[in-house]
Amino acid sequence: MAAIKYKEKCVRCRKNWVITSWRSRGQLCYDCQKEELKGKIADPEMKKFFNIPEQLYKDNGFLRNIKIAYLRYGNLTEKQMEAFKKAVVKMKEDAKNPPPEPKMDWP
Ligand SMILES: [Zn+2]
Secondary structure, eight states: OOOOOEEEEOTTTSSSEEEEOSSOSOOOOHHHHHHHHTOOOOOHHHHHHHOOOHHHHHHOHHHHHHHHHHHHHSOOOHHHHHHHHHHHHHHHHHHHOOOOOOOOOOO
């Protein structure tokens, strides 16, 4: 099942566009969530878990929401962790954006 991606204006600043595949409306943009993302993570395991390139947080509101949820509540459900990991893997793959296979030139 493909995730539905949509683009909408950030509900707080009404300035930046937000692209999200998460099924909730009202996603805030990176600029608006930046401060919330700065919280301290004490658990070394979780620190590692959230230690992904900042660009991924910029590009993906879902990842931001998960991190903020963790900072707020101090834990994540297994499902949230799975979804986070999957999203990171997918984004890294997309970033590589492999060019189409070159046509083999047989001698
Ligand atoms: Zn905003």
